Structures are given as structure tokens and as C-alpha cells.
Amino acid sequence: MDLQHPAVAELDLAAVLFALSDPARLAIVRQIATPALVSTCQSVGMDMPKSTRSHHLKVLREAGITFAVPRGRERVLTLRRDDLESRWPGLLPAVLVEQPTVSSV
Amino acid sequence: MDLQHPAVAELDLAAVLFALSDPARLAIVRQIATPALVSTCQSVGMDMPKSTRSHHLKVLREAGITFAVPRGRERVLTLRRDDLESRWPGLLPAVLVEQPTVSSV
DNA sequence: CAGATTGTTCCAAGAGAGTCGAACTCTTTG
DNA sequence: CAAAGAGTTCGACTCTCTTGGAACAATCTG
Secondary structure, eight states: OOOOOOOGGGOOHHHHHHHHTSHHHHHHHHHHHOSSOOEETTTSOTTSOHHHHHHHHHHHHHHTSEEEEEETTEEEEEEOHHHHHHHSTTHHHHHHSOOOOOOOO | OOOOOOOGGGOOHHHHHHHHTSHHHHHHHHHHHOSSOOEETTTSOTTSOHHHHHHHHHHHHHTTSEEEEEETTEEEEEEOHHHHHHHSTTHHHHHHSOOOOOOOO
């Protein structure tokens, strides 16, 4: 059960974009991005079954978007902000921008 | 055969990321992004059958990434840089950054 | 108008992705 | 050691996406 995180040089843009292109995963990423909030595998995406959540977390991890560090029997999730920033500057911040609600004026 | 381009307010981040997450479409976007080069539906992605190309261009257009203007019997393709920039600042430039080749040093 | 060019649409086949229950591993705790 | 908690993996189902040939629509040209 070794956690495999791709190296920075191995990151693939298409894979990163694909991982972020799913609404459920995008929501998870936004939760992890929330400061002053320690995310674990089960603290995010609590609206879905754990097998589904585990699947999405795997996609994010293998794309190089998240980092999972075991702590006790859980895993602390963080975003690989610096790695992503060094590879595609501005990409992650752009995606994390709060979406403006469509107002009628 | 009316070309439907979504309005800026209707742009969906997940849809945009999904459209960009395909290597073939990403290559097409990079070609269209090339300055001093007028792109048309058949000048891009010449390595694939035209029905496949048409499909990818439709995905990009409906996601709001490209704009197609009829000119004679062809269509001139442009990127909706300003629209995307106003919605997710920095996103498109980040994606268009030239990928560094993985060198062994 | 006939023919060539540009691009779309339709259809079918194959591959891929999302969902989720059930069984499993690993770790902490009593 | 037994039980509970956190995550993963497996398998099956469904749905979507990609691909590409063939037929079609629209436009320019001779």
C-alpha cells in the first residue's frame, strides 16, 4: 500500500486537467485548498460512498495534484501547490478562484 | 448549421477543463494559439480524419474555448482569450505554456 | 450547372470512466 | 487479542467518450 506520487518532471498536463475536470473532484480539491482545515480522505467529499471517494482521490493523487501523508490510520491530504506552480504557473490558482454566482444584474 | 457559442456567464469550469484534458484537443488549441497563423477547421489537427476533428472542435467550441467565424466555405478559428481571462484569469496562459522537454540533467 | 472544397451529422464499434457494495488491509484502542 | 476506524481494492453495471467511415449540406470556381 505504498502511496505513489508522480515526480514533478513526470506531471502531465492533460492528466492534471482531466483530474480537475470532474465536478466531484473539483469540489474535493477546493475543500483541500481551504486553509485552516486539515483534510483527510474521509473529511472530503462526505456526500459520496467511500469507495467512490477513494477512487477520485486516487485520480487526483496520481495526476500529481494532491499529496497524501499517512498519519495514524488516516491520511492527511494537501495540495501540491508548489509543484504545480513550478510546472504550470497560475494554473492551480486560476482553478481555485471562487466561482461568481450568476446574478441577474 | 448555426454555430452556438456559450455566453461568458454560461461558461463552466469543469467543461473547459474537460475540453482541454484531451491531448488531441490540447494540440489543436496550441495550434490555434499560434500567432501569425490563421487557423481553420482543416488546418488544425491534420493528423486525424475530418469527422474526428470536427468532433473535437465541437467540444472546444461548446466549452467556450474557441470561436468559429464562417469565411467563405471555411471557418476561421480563434481562441476566446478575453472571455476565458475574464472568467478564470491565468488559466489559458498557464495551459498554453510551452512544455519543457524532460532532459536528463 | 458540375465539380471540388469545407465542414457537419449520423451511425456503430470499442474503449474508458463513474458509481457503489462487499471484502480486504492496516492501524489504533480497549 | 478483539473490535472499531480509515482507506484501498475488486468486480459488476452503466454511461459516456473517442474514433472513423459514409452520407449530407453549403459554398466557391470554372
